[in-house]
Amino acid sequence: MVKVRVPATSANIDCGFDTLGVALTLYATFDFEIIESGVEFVGFEERFANEENLVYVTLQTALKKLKKTISGVRISIQNDVPISRGLGSSSTCVVAGVYGAYLLTNTKLDKQEIFTIANEIEGHPDNVSPAIFGSLSSSCTTDGKEAITVKYKVDERFNFLALIPDFETSTEQARKVMPEKISLKDAIYSLSRLGSVIKAFETYNLTLLKKVMGDKIHEPYRKRIIHEYQEVKKICEKVDSKGFFISGSGSTLMNIVECVENIEKIKEDLAKLKYNWHPVLLKVDMEGTVVL
Numbered sequence: 001m002v003k004v005r006v007p008a009t010s011a012n013i014d015c016g017f018d019t020l021g022v023a024l025t026l027y028a029t030f031d032f033e034i035i036e037s038g039v040e041f042v043g044f045e046e047r048f049a050n051e052e053n054l055v056y057v058t059l060q061t062a063l064k065k066l067k068k069t070i071s072g073v074r075i076s077i078q079n080d081v082p083i084s085r086g087l088g089s090s091s092t093c094v095v096a097g098v099y100g101a102y103l104l105t106n107t108k109l110d111k112q113e114i115f116t117i118a119n120e121i122e123g124h125p126d127n128v129s130p131a132i133f134g135s136l137s138s139s140c141t142t143d144g145k146e147a148i149t150v151k152y153k154v155d156e157r158f159n160f161l162a163l164i165p166d167f168e169t170s171t172e173q174a175r176k177v178m179p180e181k182i183s184l185k186d187a188i189y190s191l192s193r194l195g196s197v198i199k200a201f202e203t204y205n206l207t208l209l210k211k212v213m214g215d216k217i218h219e220p221y222r223k224r225i226i227h228e229y230q231e232v233k234k235i236c237e238k239v240d241s242k243g244f245f246i247s248g249s250g251s252t253l254m255n256i257v258e259c260v261e262n263i264e265k266i267k268e269d270l271a272k273l274k275y276n277w278h279p280v281l282l283k284v285d286m287e288g289t290v291v292l
């Protein structure tokens, strides 16, 4: 049996749409075991315990790319990453599926190769990069279809307070609400903040972070499909907020808090809202995917 642990991730980080992503200390662990034939699922929600399962589909795709075969497989999951909440649940499955193909066939692990395959399957690299390499990264796919990622340090003092509601937002749905075209002015608004946001995360410069956070590429459209977005933002800003953004494609809202003592107050105020917002304090994960 082989086992991998993949971290949750928060993609975009406001102005870095489809570019930035950070790995967080919340995990999904997957076991892969060769069986005589077919596929068995253990620990998955019933709706995903079938051959369309993203881990299984990815495993099959990766095996084809490696030109390897297996007789059958049992896939087990122990999952703490909420599904369709903007914390990279699909990336945990994609990354695990690619790792599964390498490990079950004794193929030498190469994180860059795994990243390339995972990026092709996921379609954008901002979640899969931090899920594999850990920490904060900026990624792109070149014109020649090469997946490139660069990793940055994040100061360990950062407190990522994930505010997770009881409703799902699928990435597919959240991409549909965005316009096909955006203005040059809006592109500049986001692009001009990117370098400063990265520097603020590297250096724990909360004053800089607070000043430069902002986006006009996806947030203005997506906040409309996240119930109680404005109410949650107002509560955070009243209590403690050094940065507030939609995590990935939502529905989780991410609040950077300076003092963990303030979390209880935020929790009390969120309890007055309708959508059962559940605050979870996360730190940056430095390792990315780990074979256990």
Ligand SMILES: Nc1ncnc2c1ncn2[C@@H]1O[C@H](COP(=O)(O)OP(=O)(O)OP(=O)(O)O)[C@@H](O)[C@H]1O
Residues within 6 Å of the ligand: 009, 011, 044, 045, 048, 053, 054, 055, 077, 079, 082, 083, 084, 085, 086, 087, 088, 089, 090, 091, 093, 127, 169, 170, 171, 172, 247, 248, 249, 250
């Ligand atoms: N634990 C899981 N078991 C099986 N399938 C999963 C699991 N987690 C995610 N998936 C698959 O990924 C889909 C959710 O992906 P989606 O991109 O919408 O959300 P997300 O990855 O959580 O959010 P984001 O990409 O914004 O961070 C599910 O519908 C399912 O197909």
Ligand SMILES: N[C@@H](CCO)C(=O)O
Residues within 6 Å of the ligand: 011, 012, 017, 018, 019, 124, 126, 127, 171, 174, 175, 248, 249
């Ligand atoms: N960058 C992606 C992340 C979610 O998969 C998006 O926001 O649509």
